[in-house]
Amino acid sequence: MHPAPSVIIFSTLSGLGFGLLFWLGIDLTPPTGGVAFAFFFIGFALAVGGLLSSTFHLGHPERAWRALSQWRTSWLSREGICAVAALCVMGLYALCLIFFATHIVILGWIGALLSLLTVFTTSMIYAQLDTVPRWKTPLTPALYLSFSLAGGALLSGRITIAIALLAIAAVIQIFWWIRGDNALTISGTDMGTATGLGERGTVRSMAHPHTAPNYLVKEFIYVIGRKHAQKLRVIAFVLTFALPLVILALLPFSHILAAIAVLSHIAGVATSRWLFFAEAEHVVGHYYGMR
Amino acid sequence: MTDLPTQTDRSLGLVIDLDTCVGCHACVISCKGWNTENYGAPLSDQRPYGTEPMGTFLNRVHSYEVQPEDGTAQTVHFPKSCLHCESAPCVIVCPTGASYKRVEDGIVLVNEDHCIGCGLCAWACPYGARELDQEEGVMKKCTLCVDRIYNENLPKEDQIPSCVRTCPAGARHFGDLSDPNSDVSQLVESRGGFDLMPEMGTKPVNKYLPPRPKDSWDDQSLLAPLLKPVAEEPVGFLGWLDKALDKLPGGSA
Numbered sequence: 001m002h003p004a005p006s007v008i009i010f011s012t013l014s015g016l017g018f019g020l021l022f023w024l025g026i027d028l029t030p031p032t033g034g035v036a037f038a039f040f041f042i043g044f045a046l047a048v049g050g051l052l053s054s055t056f057h058l059g060h061p062e063r064a065w066r067a068l069s070q071w072r073t074s075w076l077s078r079e080g081i082c083a084v085a086a087l088c089v090m091g092l093y094a095l096c097l098i099f100f101a102t103h104i105v106i107l108g109w110i111g112a113l114l115s116l117l118t119v120f121t122t123s124m125i126y127a128q129l130d131t132v133p134r135w136k137t138p139l140t141p142a143l144y145l146s147f148s149l150a151g152g153a154l155l156s157g158r159i160t161i162a163i164a165l166l167a168i169a170a171v172i173q174i175f176w177w178i179r180g181d182n183a184l185t186i187s188g189t190d191m192g193t194a195t196g197l198g199e200r201g202t203v204r205s206m207a208h209p210h211t212a213p214n215y216l217v218k219e220f221i222y223v224i225g226r227k228h229a230q231k232l233r234v235i236a237f238v239l240t241f242a243l244p245l246v247i248l249a250l251l252p253f254s255h256i257l258a259a260i261a262v263l264s265h266i267a268g269v270a271t272s273r274w275l276f277f278a279e280a281e282h283v284v285g286h287y288y289g290m291r
Numbered sequence: 292m293t294d295l296p297t298q299t300d301r302s303l304g305l306v307i308d309l310d311t312c313v314g315c316h317a318c319v320i321s322c323k324g325w326n327t328e329n330y331g332a333p334l335s336d337q338r339p340y341g342t343e344p345m346g347t348f349l350n351r352v353h354s355y356e357v358q359p360e361d362g363t364a365q366t367v368h369f370p371k372s373c374l375h376c377e378s379a380p381c382v383i384v385c386p387t388g389a390s391y392k393r394v395e396d397g398i399v400l401v402n403e404d405h406c407i408g409c410g411l412c413a414w415a416c417p418y419g420a421r422e423l424d425q426e427e428g429v430m431k432k433c434t435l436c437v438d439r440i441y442n443e444n445l446p447k448e449d450q451i452p453s454c455v456r457t458c459p460a461g462a463r464h465f466g467d468l469s470d471p472n473s474d475v476s477q478l479v480e481s482r483g484g485f486d487l488m489p490e491m492g493t494k495p496v497n498k499y500l501p502p503r504p505k506d507s508w509d510d511q512s513l514l515a516p517l518l519k520p521v522a523e524e525p526v527g528f529l530g531w532l533d534k535a536l537d538k539l540p541g542g543s544a
Contacts, residue, residue, distance in 0.1 A: 001414075059408015059428025066405055067386035073293045076411055130380065130491050131417045188490055189417075191355075196485045197309075197498055201359035206366065209319070209351035212343040216419040219410070239361035243387060283488070284419035287353055287371065 001132065002222045003277035010054035011122060012270045013146060016193025017046025018115040019152025021090050025112030027156075032101040038095040042155065044087070047115075051083055075128055079121035086114035093131070119148040126276075133187035134180040135282045143169075143176050147240075148270060154244060154265055163248050171240040173272065177233060184281045184291060194286035205289030220282035221290045225274070228282075232275055293385045297380065299397035302469035303435055304375050304476055304496035305455065310464035310503045314354055314368030318454035318463060322350040322372070322433075325453035330438045331403045331434045335426030347424045349373070349433045350454055356500075367502055370463070372454070373420035373433035374487065374495035375399050381412035381421060381432075390430070397469070397496060398437055403429045440465075468496050 009039060020043040031039055055061040068084070070077040090111035096102040123144035126135040150165035191205070192198015208217075225232070244261040251257055281291045326349055327333040336346035350372040360363040375392075379399050382390045389405035392398070401412075408428040413421040421432045436452035439445060449456060455463040463491050466475035475498075478484065484498035512518075525533050 055411075059410075059423060059430075060406065063387070063405065063407045066388070067407060067409070070293045070386050070388050073383040074386045074411075076384065076409065080386065125384075125411065126416070127417055128384070131415060189488055193488050193490060194417075195355055195367070195369060196487055196501070197355065199356050200365075200501075201357045204356045204358065205353065206356045207354040209316075209348070209353055210345075212345055214345050214351075215347070215422045215425070217411075219413065219423075220419070283417045283491075287419060 001277045001280040001282060002219050004057045005272050006053045006056040008270060008273045008277065010050040011265065011273050013046045014050030015119055015148040016151040016155060016241065017043050017050060018086065018118050019148035020155045021047060021086065021115045022112045023152045023156040023158060025090060025093065025108040025164065026121065030097055030103055032097050036094065036097040039156065040098065046094040047087065075121055079118060079125060080282065082114055082118040082121050086111060086118050089114055116145065119144050131282050131283050133183035137179060139172065139176045139179060144174050146172050151265055151269065154262055159248050163245060166241050166245055180279065189283045189286065191286045192281065208288055216284055217288060220277055221285045221288060225278035229275060229279055232271055236268050236271035236275060239264045239274055293382050293390060295382055295392055296394045300395050301467045302397040302496045304468045306464040306475045306484060306498050306500060307370055308365050308462040308500040309369060311460045312368040312370060313460050314352055314460065316352050317457050317459055319348060319350050319352055321453045321457035323348060325436065325460050329420060330434050332424060332427040332429055334431060334473050337425055347422045347431050349431060365502060365505055371418060373399060374418060374497040375435065377494035377496060378492060379491055380415040384411045384415045398435045400434055400437065401430050401432060406430050417488050417493065445524055468498065
């Protein structure tokens with residue numbers, strides 16, 4: 001799958017932003033005044049910035065409001081509704097904390113739940129697709145949720161929780177990668193079932209429909225990054241989990257080190273998300289004899 | 292709403308004969324022509340005369356080689372367009388309701404005025420039947436020439452999809468696949484028509500007819516015994532020439 005920068009930026013930043021908003025929402029003793037403003041500003045900047053970025057890959061961003069209408073069947077529609085609801089509720093919760101130093105517990109919990117639901121609906125956009133076997137697994141929502149919760153804990157300075165959640169997310173990431181490498185083969189879809197000619201013999205693509213790559217090839221058969229996939233996995237793993245864990249667990253606390261841990265985590269998540277797309281094989285590749 | 296209809300009154304679709312298709316791409320061209328000039332946004336091209344030309348097509352023809360375990364390989368030309376699936380995965384993922392399946396005839400269409408061009412329906416389609424137009428930013432797909440098949444301003448023989456009307460080999464058939472007595476259903480029945488990627492659960496309406504088995508190279512003609520070579524080894528002048536050439540430096544063949 002083509003790793004569109006706008007979608008990678010969206011899922012990286014929004015995941016972190018909604019993760020941070022979750023932890024702020026369930027905080028028993030949340031910050032108020034200026035400190036609250038700083039935390040909520042970061043949360044909203046990440047979540048809203050990511051959402052705005054995601055509209056850049058649309059053919060007609062001016063019609064994006066229509067995407068709120070099909071919640072009955074479409075995970076993308078559900079994501080839009082959850083995101084808007086989460087931002088509205090958390091916005092109200094934040095205003096009360098910042099300007100009135102008033103902690104409305106129930107509002108925080110509803111906002112936190114909606115924030116997590118947003119991340120879940122994002123992950124289901126991918127996990128629902130039979131056409132991309134690498135994504136079609138309950139491990140995909142687990143991956144997105146664990147990343148979001150761990151990143152949010154890290155951003156909100158919950159060190160003990162962040163250490164535990166980063167470790168959990170790391171394990172899910174490894175399982176997700178291992179399962180994904182065989183997913184296409186296990187799916188049972190191949191050139192034989194794609195063409196219906198598999199029982200007659202070995203099917204080989206002799207000629208593509210056109211001499212140059214088309215939209216389908218560019219969007220669904222992205223092979224450029226695969227050469228370096230293993231190296232990038234190691235880089236993603238070190239940046240997302242290993243370095244932040246070392247800083248949090250072994251080194252004395254300092255704001256500079258904490259900032260390094262956060263930046264390293266963000267860069268790592270972005271790398272992991274790039275791989276999420278670049279490594280994913282769409283079954284339409286079978287028609288082109290490619291994967 | 293992007294809910295799929297539980298049942299459609301008819302299931303209009305295509306039956307494509309892989310035995311007859313000669314891979315001439317005439318259906319591709321007629322489709323591109325008709326659908327650029329008629330329903331919805333035109334099908335754009337990018338760099339049509341430059342390097343890496345590309346464009347939006349609703350119908351594309353692949354060519355495959357099928358190598359059986361024994362015998363010779365077979366070439367199969369393979370036209371592919373929207374299969375107007377009963378359980379269309381592209382429709383239910385659409386966030387705006389722009390994609391829909393019609394109750395009256397089962398045709399899957401895109402309302403281009405509501406399409407935001409997110410591309411998710413193309414992701415959900417296993418067949419590569421949907422292409423995002425790079426110029427218009429909306430999703431394009433086969434309409435089964437909905438603007439021909441009900442168009443009474445056209446002569447009767449033209450009230451079928453453009454690709455079917457054009458095919459010089461008669462490899463494309465159009466009709467109601469929900470009616471067991473229709474010509475297309477009879478054709479599917481008699482020729483063993485099949486679905487593409489049935490494991491995806493999309494329940495395609497369009498069907499493909501398998502190529503017929505080819506003659507074997509080992510098939511013997513009745514006249515074969517009479518046509519046996521009269522001499523296995525060359526005799527006479529050719530025999531002398533054969534031996535003489537063998538004796539020249541360079542060894543025998």
